[in-house]
Amino acid sequence: MSDTQPAKSYYERHIFFCLNQRSNGENCCADHNAQAGFDRCKARVKELGLAGPGKVRVNKAGCLDRCAAGPVAVVYPEAVWYTYVDPQDIDEIVESHLKDGKVVERLLTPPHLGR
Numbered sequence: 001m002s003d004t005q006p007a008k009s010y011y012e013r014h015i016f017f018c019l020n021q022r023s024n025g026e027n028c029c030a031d032h033n034a035q036a037g038f039d040r041c042k043a044r045v046k047e048l049g050l051a052g053p054g055k056v057r058v059n060k061a062g063c064l065d066r067c068a069a070g071p072v073a074v075v076y077p078e079a080v081w082y083t084y085v086d087p088q089d090i091d092e093i094v095e096s097h098l099k100d101g102k103v104v105e106r107l108l109t110p111p112h113l114g115r
């Protein structure tokens with residue numbers, strides 16, 4: 001392999017869920033069912049046989065600094081941010097984006113929302 005070729009990604013897609021819990025009363029994803037979203041995503045990816053090298057990895061993350069839009073998850077390599085509400089949202093992200101590479105437009109995090 002030449003030095004100019006990009007390395008092949010170990011995972012085809014990687015999704016990170018903010019599970020941050022704050023104890024000071026400030027807004028955080030953990031107060032908006034982030035753990036349930038993470039658990040659902042992990043289970044669905046496994047059920048569909050999408051988990052593993054060359055496929056999909058579902059990871060926990062700390063604060064991603066977009067708390068105002070929480071609960072949030074971000075998918076790489078596309079760097080697409082999602083704000084989800086219920087299990088159906090998670091299923092759609094898994095089946096459309098993680099499996100087929102199609103962005104779920106209706107769940108995109110509004111671009112101006114940060115911390």
Ligand code: FES
Pocket residue numbers: 018019020021027028029030062063064065066067068070071072
């Ligand atoms: S607490 Fe989730 S992005 Fe900050």
